[in-house]
Amino acid sequence: MHALHKFLLIHVLTCFGGNALRSEIINGKKTKPKSMQYMASVQNKHRYHICGGFLISEDFVLTAAHCEDTNPTSVVLGTHNLRKVDDKTMRYGVKMCKHPSYVKPVMGNDIMLLKLSRKAPLGKKSLIKTIQLPSRQIPLKENKKCVVAGWGFTRTGGGNVNDLQEVNVPIINLEKCQKAWIIALPANVICAGGYGTKKGFCQGDSGGPLVCGKVAVGVVSFNNKNNCDYPELPNIYTEISTFLPWINDTLNKKTCHPKEAQQVESGSMMHALHMFLLFHLLTCLGPNALGSEIINGKNAPEALMLYMASVQNNMGDHICGGFLIREDFVLTAAHCIRSNPTSVVLGTHNLKKVDNRTMRYNVKTCKHPSFKNERQGNDIMLLKLSKNARLDKRVKPIRLPKTVIKIKDNAKCRVVGWGFIRTGGELSNKLQVVDVPFVNLTVCKTRWRPLNELPDDVICAGGYGTKNGFCQGDSGGPLVCGGEAVGVVSFNMNRNCDYPNVPNVYTNISKYLKWIKDILKKKNC
Template identity: 70%
Template sequence: MHSVHKILIFHVLTCFGGNALGSEIIKGTKTTDKSMLYMASIQNHSGHVCGGFLVSEDFVVTAAHCDNLNPTSVVLGTHNLKNVDNKTMRYSVRKCKHPSFVKTSSGNDIMLLKLSRKARPSKKVPLKPIKLPSHKQHLKEKKLCLVAGWGYTRTNGTVVDELQVVDVPIIDLKKCQRMWHNALPANVICAGGYDTNKGFCQGDSGGPLVCNGKTAVGVVSFNSNYNCNYPDVPNVYTDLSKFLPWMKKILKKENSQQRQQVQSAADIMHALHGFLLFHLLTCLGLHALGSEIINGKKVPENLMLYMASVQNNEGQHVCGGFLINEDFVLTAAHCDDGKPTSVVLGIHNLKKVDNDTMRYSVKTCKHPSYESVSKGDDIMLLKLSKKARLNKRVQLIKLPKNEIKIKDKAKCRVAGWGYTKTGGRAVDVLQVADVSIINPEVCKKEWLKVPSKVQVQLPANVICAGGYGTKKGFCRGDSGGPLVCGGEAVGVVSFNMNGNCDYPNVPNVYTNISKYLPWIKKILKQRNC
């Protein structure tokens, strides 16, 4: 029986890389503005996903399992994520994951993020790298250290905007191994979460364990299966001192290589401006990942019952979608970048999800011609693990029966759980906004006016609506959601102008569903892909 128990614990641990992603701070307090100036918010195109910490002008350290949510940038120099200046505080990153990392249960849960430019402090952007251990360490039991993050503050809570910090006691490693039934990976530290109500939970994996007020000794790795009440087992951190040779090698090697690449990139930019413009459009779909609804309103409980929240293995909303038959949800192909594993149906409030009756695991069926948003074909079917039971809370939406041409200025609707303003955050309750169809030729001309030396061409088979000459449309938070006209889903949210929700110049762009009816019908008929 004991052996079986140990195996079960091991397999639970296998899930922890996901369960702890962005582990939060429990029973903590707000961090003062002048302290912990090394803290970093690791973000993807939908917002904060993990914590991290600045260790040099060029590198941030975080957890390797944070790569599961496709981080693309870090924010430095602020403790309040509502006050982010993208020009001075946001840095795009290159990922350097530990080569031996496979999954959290196997250890080596550490990753370096190479910044796109040097992180230098200023009056408006205070920064100060934190020291790493100089050699392998032995931490005394019950020694109080600090852990910080922007994550939840209670079980089943929500992330916070202001950085929280809490003190946690070091727990003897042998005792920790016993508590975890000898299933822990090597090279870890245990602190908090056991015999205390302080520690981390969902919201800030990758954040630092800081001892002596100035040295980062650990990286937040995992806890016990979403449980922030800490009834039985300690929280687990990657021991930084065991990875010093690898980190020093990367910091020295990558820094040298990046300097050469930056110079090379500067030369290429002048010669291949058009090439870079093309890839700018590729990024546009990603900027819209989970594009949000701007100037919308809450959807009544009895309407839009086909709406689906497409989620990753953390149960985090990454995209919108819509139910088109009992077996399939339709969404955008670029939503696959968010690694969707399930959809939630039958609820407009994502705080009230019943996993047993509302969550369906999925198989992705991406359009075979899809390469990037800039090239079009941004459409994907999600095959449900079981038939969706249609009832008063779950209904289908119709698709066009053949290719359509929608009249200019026709009033349609777009819905989602995304941000409600530029620089905002996702919402829990489904929002909807009215948008007007824009003439395709006008749309093409407006996109051609985007300031550049090379004209920007829209992909084929798209519809334009909202975002141009109006304050209504989508932004970050619900790519993959439907454009609904006359009770039919005619489009799939694809991209907008580089994450800009103020809509100064160009229309929002949707994939035209009617152009893909043969492919959709084929997949639905064979019930597989």
């Protein structure tokens, strides 16, 4: 059992999700003895290191909220070497106090306090010290050198280290950071490392501190998933100063709010742990991933697919696909709202050739009222254009089905988008198209059942028994069968985009015809 746990855990942790558990230290060095004595190894009931953390008072450790996903039961204090742990004096049971507004890392509030089962000794001769938090918001200058530390991997695909590692990372201007990321970052973050430098973190030690001038200013939250040795996007930390009132309130009460508290329980749950690790190993799921790249496709012909829309944010970055269904409405996926769409571009297949005056339209979002997340369905949204699109030889709407669709198994359909063309690639400036076979819904649900129970309002095509399909990059784009848009790109299994091994999942448009018609009739949300 121990070997199986270890095998699954290692493979889970090498997978990235936007909500990746832990973050490895890249191009760092071994931490000196008697320094960083505030560092805590957050561990599960099998005494495996799952996250970093840091002591802020004699009875509280601060870490990341998403570390809750691996069920922390204890922390180890007073050692830099995880092979040298005295359970009687160094291990402390914990109660989790997750921030009440936390949902997922990319939505912010990724912070959690761990209440220790007993007070940590902080005497002069003790190997345990606390670290200071900011007393207010601290303005951090661009390129200021700070330090991040952890026990995570030291290279992509490596293993955990037993000796605490640290690395200097430069602070990155928040505006530059936001521009580099495709998704809209939450307001309560700091960016440092992983961009313009070979130093930073990757999967391995979320929850660890970002330390600037001996003050813990940030908590490791998330990063770009693809390249840990040379990250191409800034690393993201939760900004601690934003949460000082919540932290101080919890420390003063010396307990969690009842709704926040989750008492850790011990006991034998081998089967549950196996299923948890296997689920995350198989999915490496990033439900926050924005859409889907076109795999093994080709450039779309200029005279075809004139309904395609590039959904963009306020910086003019492509964030999702969409398609024109009438001169004043574009249809897309509801989860695209997380990236704050502000406009759409119509009338071009090449995103390098955009005339803002004639091709860009501001939009009002009309998200389906029952949408919560992709996995629960209702992943559909209308975008009301600020003015009617001019329908001409460059712009034409696509028709929708009039009734519930009936499509034969293996019928050839098409999916279109500007997303990546391979795992770890870059967005394509030229519109891509690929044929995908329709997959029977019963077969699709059977293939997905070990990973996720599919909602009833979906259809499946591609990504199973074929190398053609989609991955991260263009959710919201259409699935076109027989000249009609029958589906909206929703989600897939995001670990292996070149050779997906479960069917790709689309929202079934025919299930929402009444909702769509009502809004189009009102010409408003």
